[in-house]
Amino acid sequence: MAEYTPMIQQYLQVKEGAKDAFLFFRLGDFYEMFFDDAILASKELEITLTARGGGGDGKIPMCGVPYHAAEGYIQRLIEKGYKVAICEQLEDPATTKGMVRRDIVRVVTPGTVMEGKIISDKSNNYLVCVTESDGMMALSACDLTTGELYVTSVLSGAEWLRDEIGIYEPAEVIGDALLLDQLRSESSLLAKPVVYTPWEKRDEELARRQFGEAAWVRLEKERGRNLSLLISYLSETQRRSLAQLSQISPYEPGHYMILDPFTRRNLELTETVRERSKKGSLLWLLDRTETSMGARLLRRRIDKPLLQRAPIERRLEAVDYLYNQFIMREDLRLSLKEIYDLERLVGRIAFGSANGRDMNALKLSLAQIPALKQLCMTSGSATLREIGEAMDECAELREDIGQAIVDEAPVSVRDGGIIRAGYHERLDELREASTNGKRWIAELEAKERLATGIKSLKIGYNKIFGYYIEITRSNLAALPEGRYERKQTLANAERFVTPELKEKEALILEAQDKMTDLEYSLFIALRDRISSQIPRLQNLAEQVAEIDVYQCLAAVSAEHRFVKPKLSDGYDLRIEGGRHPVVEAVLKESAFIANGSTLAKEDGNILLITGPNMAGKSTYMRQVALICILAQIGCFVPAASAEVPLIDRIFTRIGAADDLIGGQSTFMVEMADIQVMTEKATARSLIIIDELGRGTSTSEGMAIAQAVIEYVHDTIACKALVSTHFHELAHLQESLLGLRNYSMAVQESGDKVNFLRKLVPGAADSSYGIYCARLAGLPEGIIDRAYGLLQSIEQAAPPGAAVVAGGEVQAGNVAPAPAAAAQAESAYKEAAVSLEPNLLEESSEVVQLSIFGEEPPRRGRKAAAAAPAAEDNPLLKAFIASVRDADLMNMTPLQQMGLLNDLKMKAREL
Numbered sequence: 001m002a003e004y005t006p007m008i009q010q011y012l013q014v015k016e017g018a019k020d021a022f023l024f025f026r027l028g029d030f031y032e033m034f035f036d037d038a039i040l041a042s043k044e045l046e047i048t049l050t051a052r053g054g055g056g057d058g059k060i061p062m063c064g065v066p067y068h069a070a071e072g073y074i075q076r077l078i079e080k081g082y083k084v085a086i087c088e089q090l091e092d093p094a095t096t097k098g099m100v101r102r103d104i105v106r107v108v109t110p111g112t113v114m115e116g117k118i119i120s121d122k123s124n125n126y127l128v129c130v131t132e133s134d135g136m137m138a139l140s141a142c143d144l145t146t147g148e149l150y151v152t153s154v155l156s157g158a159e160w161l162r163d164e165i166g167i168y169e170p171a172e173v174i175g176d177a178l179l180l181d182q183l184r185s186e187s188s189l190l191a192k193p194v195v196y197t198p199w200e201k202r203d204e205e206l207a208r209r210q211f212g213e214a215a216w217v218r219l220e221k222e223r224g225r226n227l228s229l230l231i232s233y234l235s236e237t238q239r240r241s242l243a244q245l246s247q248i249s250p251y252e253p254g255h256y257m258i259l260d261p262f263t264r265r266n267l268e269l270t271e272t273v274r275e276r277s278k279k280g281s282l283l284w285l286l287d288r289t290e291t292s293m294g295a296r297l298l299r300r301r302i303d304k305p306l307l308q309r310a311p312i313e314r315r316l317e318a319v320d321y322l323y324n325q326f327i328m329r330e331d332l333r334l335s336l337k338e339i340y341d342l343e344r345l346v347g348r349i350a351f352g353s354a355n356g357r358d359m360n361a362l363k364l365s366l367a368q369i370p371a372l373k374q375l376c377m378t379s380g381s382a383t384l385r386e387i388g389e390a391m392d393e394c395a396e397l398r399e400d401i402g403q404a405i406v407d408e409a410p411v412s413v414r415d416g417g418i419i420r421a422g423y424h425e426r427l428d429e430l431r432e433a434s435t436n437g438k439r440w441i442a443e444l445e446a447k448e449r450l451a452t453g454i455k456s457l458k459i460g461y462n463k464i465f466g467y468y469i470e471i472t473r474s475n476l477a478a479l480p481e482g483r484y485e486r487k488q489t490l491a492n493a494e495r496f497v498t499p500e501l502k503e504k505e506a507l508i509l510e511a512q513d514k515m516t517d518l519e520y521s522l523f524i525a526l527r528d529r530i531s532s533q534i535p536r537l538q539n540l541a542e543q544v545a546e547i548d549v550y551q552c553l554a555a556v557s558a559e560h561r562f563v564k565p566k567l568s569d570g571y572d573l574r575i576e577g578g579r580h581p582v583v584e585a586v587l588k589e590s591a592f593i594a595n596g597s598t599l600a601k602e603d604g605n606i607l608l609i610t611g612p613n614m615a616g617k618s619t620y621m622r623q624v625a626l627i628c629i630l631a632q633i634g635c636f637v638p639a640a641s642a643e644v645p646l647i648d649r650i651f652t653r654i655g656a657a658d659d660l661i662g663g664q665s666t667f668m669v670e671m672a673d674i675q676v677m678t679e680k681a682t683a684r685s686l687i688i689i690d691e692l693g694r695g696t697s698t699s700e701g702m703a704i705a706q707a708v709i710e711y712v713h714d715t716i717a718c719k720a721l722v723s724t725h726f727h728e729l730a731h732l733q734e735s736l737l738g739l740r741n742y743s744m745a746v747q748e749s750g751d752k753v754n755f756l757r758k759l760v761p762g763a764a765d766s767s768y769g770i771y772c773a774r775l776a777g778l779p780e781g782i783i784d785r786a787y788g789l790l791q792s793i794e795q796a797a798p799p800g801a802a803v804v805a806g807g808e809v810q811a812g813n814v815a816p817a818p819a820a821a822a823q824a825e826s827a828y829k830e831a832a833v834s835l836e837p838n839l840l841e842e843s844s845e846v847v848q849l850s851i852f853g854e855e856p857p858r859r860g861r862k863a864a865a866a867a868p869a870a871e872d873n874p875l876l877k878a879f880i881a882s883v884r885d886a887d888l889m890n891m892t893p894l895q896q897m898g899l900l901n902d903l904k905m906k907a908r909e910l
């Protein structure tokens with residue numbers, strides 16, 4: 001094989017260090033890409049693919065982008081989830097003999113990008129690092145644009161890692177390869193695509209230097225290991241100072257409520273299930289923050305409700321005070337409005353990309369601090385006073401910027417015009433020289449016009465020829481011969497110079513060069529001074545964000561008539577007049593029907609909710625969860641009154657969110673989730689299950705539902721809201737002391753059904769499914785046929801077969817007729833005798849149901865009568881034995897399901 005040219009060899013050598021990234025290889029005014037990089041980049045960026053000789057066999061694919069426009073192309077690749085390594089020329093080609101040295105100066109990755117569309121004002125851009133050793137797992141989450149760095153650890157647990165990552169919604173995850181493989185297989189759970197980068201290298205020395213010895217020694221071992229891995233990755237990709245990462249924020253997972261990704265999505269905390277948009281989410285309702293930092297903090301708080309009483313009370317105290325202080329809220333708002341994104345400004349200062357405008361934005365923001373501080377310190381809230389007292393105004397930084405930078409600073413920091421007059425003596429002198437020179441030139445122009453009598457004579461300037469005297473062709477005849485030296489001929493003019501003019505030009509240009517250099521170095525010195533104060537500015541940013549969140553939560557609470565929740569010491573949850581905050585907000589004025597909730601040891605901690613489709617069951621269950629979350633983030637809650645305990649974890653199985661997961665059946669996902677729930681839920685958890693057991697056949701679904709409810713009741717003993725279409729489960733209220741039947745009331749009038757959205761005691765007895773199907777616009781043909789079939793089933797069943805035959809709700813009768821278990825059972829027995837042959841299979845499944853639990857909910861008489869005597873049939877004997885020996889109480893629902901399936905297969909052979 002022929003040898004590559006030295007340049008291509010250099011390229012290949014550099015590319016070795018950036019195998020998983022596009023290599024932007026600087027060649028003069030372009031960044032070029034070669035080989036496969038070029039082929040892929042030309043597709044992704046829609047730029048022309050060419051080829052060049054470079055030694056080797058055949059031509060090398062190549063494409064490129066101009067260096068001044070590279071930023072846009074890099075952003076596009078990052079948004080598509082790629083990485084870009086930028087390779088610069090490290091020597092000036094003009095002064096270098098032979099090949100210029102080139103090397104990678106930075107690798108831009110989705111988790112480390114500093115600018116562009118991917119960086120949204122109101123959310124963080126996290127790089128997450130995961131590690132595991134000696135049975136401990138650690139996770140750190142770092143946002144380079146704001147300088148936030150969180151780290152935590154637990155005893156190893158795959159679900160924990162999944163839940164924790166779900167909270168950060170990172171753009172990129174790095175760390176132990178094995179962990180990453182696991183996470184990758186679950187990445188459909190995350191809201192946005194993630195780039196995974198296995199990374200094993202650690203640099204503890206660097207990490208110690210970065211965070212300081214004092215902070216380092218306090219870190220738990222696995223956390224330290226994790227951060228030294230993170231720092232090694234950052235230093236290899238960023239290759240510059242990371243002054244914004246000055247403080248580590250370690251936290252204990254046990255201090256926060258746990259919300260798995262399903263639950264966060266089901267409850268629509270930060271985005272809606274269907275559109276995945278912020279609009280319609282809890283965050284959307286709550287976000288009245290005035291600053292970007294406030295918006296991000298609010299989001300973090302929603303993502304991590306607290307589990308400890310004292311900090312919740314502290315937050316509630318501030319919200320409570322501001323709730324009634326409209327004028328104070330307004331004053332705070334006006335001040336906050338003027339504050340720019342301090343965290344991101346600080347990020348840019350540390351990164352070295354801040355310009356004069358950023359400095360001014362910092363100055364203007366700092367100018368608001370004294371007023372903000374004063375408002376807090378004189379407030380009637382202890383929390384706000386504490387924040388106010390701790391606020392460092394950073395006044396000298398504001399003055400420093402004010403003295404140095406002009407009010408209307410240019411975008412570029414290299415072209416001058418950025419430093420204020422009077423700031424630096426030498427700069428003023430140079431400016432004077434340059435201004436004098438320019439004045440001299442203006443005078444020369446006037447003088448020469450007079451001397452030559454050419455009125456259109458003008459003195460111009462361009463970068464190539466410098467200053468020149470320009471005379472139009474028509475006036476050339478009037479110019480005395482030899483007055484100027486000819487320099488350049490244009491189509492309709494001649495350009496001239498004089499030695500005097502060139503002399504002045506040299507002076508002016510020299511002054512200008514020196515001026516821009518000096519301005520640049522003065523600016524950098526200022527930026528460095530500010531950079532050394534980053535931790536102070538970061539603290540301030542945090543305080544501003546916190547104040548912003550309090551005014552925001554108070555404003556929303558006041559506007560939507562929320563009340564202060566009482567945190568109960570014990571176990572009980574009592575909500576009066578609870579509302580779903582978002583559904584209420586989108587419904588027209590006071591159309592939302594409030595409902596209370598009592599989940600208490602004495603009054604029942606499981607609500608089994610039946611009711612027709614569309615009746616408001618899901619809304620109700622979500623509202624209870626949201627009220628708990630709101631209370632634990634330190635916000636008022638949508639209710640007439642609320643006493644809530646500290647919930648350690650919320651599990652939800654609601655609605656259509658699971659349909660989003662590819663590959664697995666809804667039912668299997670539900671079962672797997674319930675399996676996690678049985679393992680992780682504690683007595684302090686809240687479980688919400690919508691339409692439990694819906695993904696399988698009626699009888700099996702019902703069996704599973706009952707088994708799960710019994711397990712929650714007997715073993716976990718936590719609070720639970722369970723909705724079901726299986727009205728037959730109502731009988732559980734008799735055997736389970738802690739379970740209460742409730743239903744969503746409806747009112748029938750004629751052939752119309754009114755959804756009253758009112759939770760009433762007792763079970764419902766109809767699903768009004770066909771009615772809802774009509775509301776959804778199904779063709780009348782289908783609706784009529786369905787009613788016809790329903791009627792034939794009803795006729796098959798004798799009067800009173802409420803379970804099968806539908807409701808007894810009378811017009812004007814709010815509460816549904818109680819479908820008591822005894823009544824339902826006898827109705828079912830009657831119905832089973834006279835069922836159509838094609839419905840017999842259904843009834844035989846009921847028989848299998850009966851062998852499932854120790855206390856069968858009901859038996860189908862017909863099938864029972866047809867059963868052969870066991871002693872005549874060895875198969876039946878074995879069948880009965882496997883039922884008898886099954887240790888139901890020690891089985892997970894999944895195992896129970898397996899058993900049921902087994903029995904079903906055996907039953908077929910009988």
Ligand SMILES: Nc1ncnc2c1ncn2[C@@H]1O[C@H](COP(=O)(O)OP(=O)(O)OP(=O)(O)O)[C@@H](O)[C@H]1O
Pocket residue numbers: 583587591592593594611612613614615616617618619620757
């Ligand atoms: N308390 C309420 N007050 C007023 N409107 C409500 C209330 N609860 C629910 N709604 C409205 O009723 C609609 C249906 O509610 P929801 O989805 O909770 O019903 P559901 O009983 O869970 O139905 P399905 O069983 O079909 O899922 C909601 O979109 C909402 O607009």
